[in-house]
Amino acid sequence: MSKSIVINAKSYAIDVPDDMPLLWFLRDKLELTGTKFGCGMGLCGACTVLLDGQATRSCVMPVSAVAGKSITTIEGLSAKGDHPLQIAWIENKVPQCGYCQAGQIMNAAGFLATNKTPSSDDIDNAMQGNICRCGTYQRIKQAVADAAIVMNEGMYKEVK
Amino acid sequence: MNLFNESTAQLINESRRRFLKQSGVAAGGLVIGVVIPQHAMAKFTQGAEDATFNPNAFIHIAENGDTLIYCGRCEMGQGISTALPAAVADELEADWSRVTVLQADGNEEKFGSQATGGSASIRTMYIPMREAGAAAKEMLIAAAAKVWATSAANCKADNHFVINTLNQQKLSYGELASLAANSPVPAKPVLKTKAQFKYIGKDLARHNQGDIVQGKLTYGVDTKLPGLKYAAITHCPVLGGKLKSCDKSAALKMAGVLDVVEIPRFDIPFGSIGGVAVVADNTWTAQQALKLLKIEWDLGANQSYDTNAYKAMLVKNVENPAEVMVERGDVQKAFTDAAHVVKATYTGGHLSHSPMEPNASVVWVQKDSCEVWAATQSPADIQKVLGQYLKREPKDILVHVTMAGGAFGRKFKCDYVHEATVLSQKVNAPVQLTWSREEDMRTGYYHSINAQHIEASLDKSGNVTGWMHRIAFPPIASLFNPAQGKATKDDVAEIANHPFGIANLRSENGDAPAHTRIGWYRAVYAIFYGFAYGAFADELAHQAKQDTLSFLNKVYDNNKDPKDAEKVRRSKGVLALAAKQANWDKRGALPKNQGLGIAVHYSFNTYVAMAVLVEVNGDDIKVLEVNAAVDCGQVLNLDGATAQMEGAVVMGMSYSLRTEIVFKNGAVVNSNFHQYPVLRINEMPVVKVHFVENDEKATGLGEPGLGPFAPALSNAVFAASGKRYRDLPFTPLAI
Numbered sequence: 001m002s003k004s005i006v007i008n009a010k011s012y013a014i015d016v017p018d019d020m021p022l023l024w025f026l027r028d029k030l031e032l033t034g035t036k037f038g039c040g041m042g043l044c045g046a047c048t049v050l051l052d053g054q055a056t057r058s059c060v061m062p063v064s065a066v067a068g069k070s071i072t073t074i075e076g077l078s079a080k081g082d083h084p085l086q087i088a089w090i091e092n093k094v095p096q097c098g099y100c101q102a103g104q105i106m107n108a109a110g111f112l113a114t115n116k117t118p119s120s121d122d123i124d125n126a127m128q129g130n131i132c133r134c135g136t137y138q139r140i141k142q143a144v145a146d147a148a149i150v151m152n153e154g155m156y157k158e159v160k
Numbered sequence: 161m162n163l164f165n166e167s168t169a170q171l172i173n174e175s176r177r178r179f180l181k182q183s184g185v186a187a188g189g190l191v192i193g194v195v196i197p198q199h200a201m202a203k204f205t206q207g208a209e210d211a212t213f214n215p216n217a218f219i220h221i222a223e224n225g226d227t228l229i230y231c232g233r234c235e236m237g238q239g240i241s242t243a244l245p246a247a248v249a250d251e252l253e254a255d256w257s258r259v260t261v262l263q264a265d266g267n268e269e270k271f272g273s274q275a276t277g278g279s280a281s282i283r284t285m286y287i288p289m290r291e292a293g294a295a296a297k298e299m300l301i302a303a304a305a306k307v308w309a310t311s312a313a314n315c316k317a318d319n320h321f322v323i324n325t326l327n328q329q330k331l332s333y334g335e336l337a338s339l340a341a342n343s344p345v346p347a348k349p350v351l352k353t354k355a356q357f358k359y360i361g362k363d364l365a366r367h368n369q370g371d372i373v374q375g376k377l378t379y380g381v382d383t384k385l386p387g388l389k390y391a392a393i394t395h396c397p398v399l400g401g402k403l404k405s406c407d408k409s410a411a412l413k414m415a416g417v418l419d420v421v422e423i424p425r426f427d428i429p430f431g432s433i434g435g436v437a438v439v440a441d442n443t444w445t446a447q448q449a450l451k452l453l454k455i456e457w458d459l460g461a462n463q464s465y466d467t468n469a470y471k472a473m474l475v476k477n478v479e480n481p482a483e484v485m486v487e488r489g490d491v492q493k494a495f496t497d498a499a500h501v502v503k504a505t506y507t508g509g510h511l512s513h514s515p516m517e518p519n520a521s522v523v524w525v526q527k528d529s530c531e532v533w534a535a536t537q538s539p540a541d542i543q544k545v546l547g548q549y550l551k552r553e554p555k556d557i558l559v560h561v562t563m564a565g566g567a568f569g570r571k572f573k574c575d576y577v578h579e580a581t582v583l584s585q586k587v588n589a590p591v592q593l594t595w596s597r598e599e600d601m602r603t604g605y606y607h608s609i610n611a612q613h614i615e616a617s618l619d620k621s622g623n624v625t626g627w628m629h630r631i632a633f634p635p636i637a638s639l640f641n642p643a644q645g646k647a648t649k650d651d652v653a654e655i656a657n658h659p660f661g662i663a664n665l666r667s668e669n670g671d672a673p674a675h676t677r678i679g680w681y682r683a684v685y686a687i688f689y690g691f692a693y694g695a696f697a698d699e700l701a702h703q704a705k706q707d708t709l710s711f712l713n714k715v716y717d718n719n720k721d722p723k724d725a726e727k728v729r730r731s732k733g734v735l736a737l738a739a740k741q742a743n744w745d746k747r748g749a750l751p752k753n754q755g756l757g758i759a760v761h762y763s764f765n766t767y768v769a770m771a772v773l774v775e776v777n778g779d780d781i782k783v784l785e786v787n788a789a790v791d792c793g794q795v796l797n798l799d800g801a802t803a804q805m806e807g808a809v810v811m812g813m814s815y816s817l818r819t820e821i822v823f824k825n826g827a828v829v830n831s832n833f834h835q836y837p838v839l840r841i842n843e844m845p846v847v848k849v850h851f852v853e854n855d856e857k858a859t860g861l862g863e864p865g866l867g868p869f870a871p872a873l874s875n876a877v878f879a880a881s882g883k884r885y886r887d888l889p890f891t892p893l894a895i
Contacts, residue, residue, distance in 0.1 A: 017415075017445070024443055027443070028443055028444070032375075033375075033381075034375020036379075036381070036516070036565070037594065038597065040596055043832055075375050077374075093363075093365050095237075098372035098377055099237075099516040102375045105373060123841075124841055124842035127841045127842075130841070132516070133515055133516050133838060134237045134516075134810075135803075135808070135809065135811060137839075137841040137844035138844055141841060
């Protein structure tokens, strides 16, 4: 019965009901609160994490279904907050309230892993599952585009 | 001016009066001219104890120079916790990189009014915050002058140091901290000139964005405490209903469930409307157990509320004579003498704030204490409500104000904190209550459903000679007085006070009893007043065969009342700027299916004009570009101000195009974002924001961007397609 899961390179036993979504395992059991609850139906993207590198809505993903898999949350995206997406978010001053931004960044991370040279439409298509009520879309779009360029050229910059 | 503005202004005035009174009698304390009460200062005067310098409640400078600046106002993404502390730092001549901004706990004795709404924070706190910084700087300078045995006039402050201008000696703020605590407090600190600003008016990053992009910033919903229990709740779907019965047996048998608690309606504003909650050892279990409850509600008198029928009634009420509120000149004669009389009716639906962070809070009630962690726009109201509920002094309720994951007016009304309090008391543990998205959408304080009918007369030259404006909407005042079955006099004052120059005017107020909770929603009544004024002006211009921009300028120019001169000048100023930036004069060259619309609205003491460019193909409306022109006097943070306009466009697009809260059988039909389709990134237009440069007083920007957006959009669609949209949203989702 000892199922486990790897989160941000650390292994955890799954000691919760099988149907508990990964979101609540992260938030209430592990107290990793960077991943946010927004809608509970996979409609808003606030809960997005990477599942073996792929952007996944953790609010509708039973934790038992991802046993043995590797999860990356916003807390594990980079060691020092210096992932090109995080840097691009800072440079474009994207966040307002910031609540949706972890999900936006994780979704963009999954997307840019599969599309290294995205067009404007590609970004729209990839990011339209993530709602921002403050209205930071214009900056998100620019930040994703900026990060894509940096990642493609292998450039990394230190966060200030 | 709306109710919210007035009450906020009143709060500030009261607090200022209290401060002035107290500062007159205080002995030995620090007296500086900020709107915070003097007696609260006393405890900060003995900074020497720990060698820190605490000249007032907002500033703390440690021995090593590390500086804390508190933000008394609540932060919900509008950027106030960057804008105000940066203004303090500017006057303090602090090095911004040495400053840490902290969100103040709820304490109006100490920080002045913390009620955050009405776009009032900058308007009311900009000068007091600068004075707080300037006073501290002068105290640091005085301390240094004493060390150097010279006069303060020979010293200047620069980037966390005081410099002796005679010999260039320097002392750091850290070195001066404990000495400055003994400096006399300047009676009237001298403020910097605009040319001397270092941070004010510049592009500043939000102080917390580094934490945000790493998932480190904690919101109300993220609070963790040892022994924390988790709760989920369901409410009576109809306002005024009561619990009839609740079979809890299946829920109580579920592993991890601790209790099922009935929460009765707490009949004061911002108290719970009543519901049933499950407390468990995690949120998921609580949510699942909630589904096992068998609940019967006695739905009460509002169960027939149906927004389709109600809106039709509002339309009928505005298309027939109603109570006359203001009459000036002779409207009837103006209509009789008119070359044309133009009539139009505008409507708008209920809206849910739907911030991305649903209502959530942690409360821990103990025998001698009550501690709250919550995203809130008004910690004092939490203290008031909980004080009343627990029969304790409001000041004994400790409210930790967390970052709010959006609020838009919803989190002014903290029913969710009251509910967590009931639960904590019941299970004798700290409880985190998180509303589901569905509860958030269905148990709101909604933006008012509304209808307006305007009739205006034009003379042969296209001048507006008469204006009859009839409104009907359930008012926010109904929250506090359920008998208030129509808009208040103040709510309707907008019409008589509008700066259009119209000699003959009548405002009328139609019946509109509330059947749900009506609340402040970002921009409040400016949403629909802005829509009606901006869209109707375009209709009049079209009838008068004039270009809308020239027509608007003429209507403003016809206002010769000296007390409106400023409003006329500044309204025309933003119109001209938006028109220029959007190439208004070249709109004739646009492709056939594109159109440019323009509108202007003054609200919350700020002027905004927007020019919206659209492309219309059949029913499909694509917003291509928005040029926003803003006159908010002195801009505090250029980047933050720009972001507020971008956000206004996004929120404006959501409610203009599609979103509406619908009631049937007394209950909200919408359940989650699939039935409340807010704007997504693929529809985001290019937004360009332009500011009028002037030396006017600084005013707020959280709300003023919304008023002009919907009318500019509607006018643009008309220009592109000849189709008028007079109802918000233009194309509601069928649910």
